[in-house]
Amino acid sequence: MRLYRGLARVFPRSFSAKLMTVVFVGVHVPLLVLLLWMAFSGQYQEQTMWAVLGVVLGATLVGTGMAMMALYRLMAPLRQAAEALEAYYDEQRLPHLPDLGHDEIGRLLRGINRSLHGVDAGLRDLRRSVLLDPLTQALNRRGCEQALADSASLAQSRRQPLTLFVVDLDNLKPINDAHGHLAGDQVLVRLVVSARQWLQPSDWIGRWGGDEFLLAVHARHDVACARMRSWLDRLAEPVGGAEMPLKASAGGSGYRPGEDLRELYRRADAAMYRAKSAGGAQLLCEGD
Secondary structure, three states: OHHHHHHHHHOOOOHHHHHHHHHHHHHHHHHHHHHHHHHHHOOOOHHHHHHHHHHHHHHHHHHHHHHHHHHHHHOHHHHHHHHHHHHHHHHOOOOOOOOOOOOHHHHHHHHHHHHHHHHHHHHHHHHHHHHEOOOOOOEOHHHHHHHHHHHHHHHHHHOOOOEEEEEEEOOHHHHHHHHOHHHHHHHHHHHHHHHHOOOOOOOEEEEEEOOEEEEEEOOOHHHHHHHHHHHHHHHHOOOOOOOOOOOEEEEEEEOOOOOOHHHHHHHHHHHHHHHHHOOOOOEEEOOO
């Protein structure tokens, strides 16, 4: 490392320059020794010595130039690897480095490819886990906040209607008391699975906390409310087997472009509490 550190003081930003300096010195030191020996040995006439010097020096310079050019081109994979690493860490752009065989450079490029793709997959999984509720795999509170901001941006930029629903289960406590908390957990999971059967790709469901959920539906307000009401009715239907009917109160509010998202949630939440105060197991949408 001493040689590298020493050359780094002279060429701090170029490994190619370091390598070529070593090549230049390694090639020309023997040449200088030869010339000094010829000059002081007295065995050669001056004319002969200068002719030999010219031929050897010219051939050496040409050979050195060709060797340096070849070395520069041979280092192209290293430059490509460095650029790929910088691109990933600056722009999160995954590399697609070429497979160049089984020598040291080939193994290095394959290692960078595998490592960065593995790191990226791990980061994606980590980001998903940070935004998902571990029980239901719906969005958690943080995920809801991010998704709601994205939905509002989509609604505003594309003029695509958005209705936010706040859903609160009415009978989760009785289920927990009668059948245990494991049954209550299964109810929450079933609610999310059931919602995803009718939600569109741009829609989403998230667990806001406890037994309260948010659903965002990108559809005309009346259409969104009709879909929501139909879903709540299906959940409340008696079913056989171990599945228990679910009773839920829900409130829906349409997004008004430019409004504060906390106000959107407040209006939907207030509608949900009105539905719960009216006996529960129903949906109240703005305009009802």
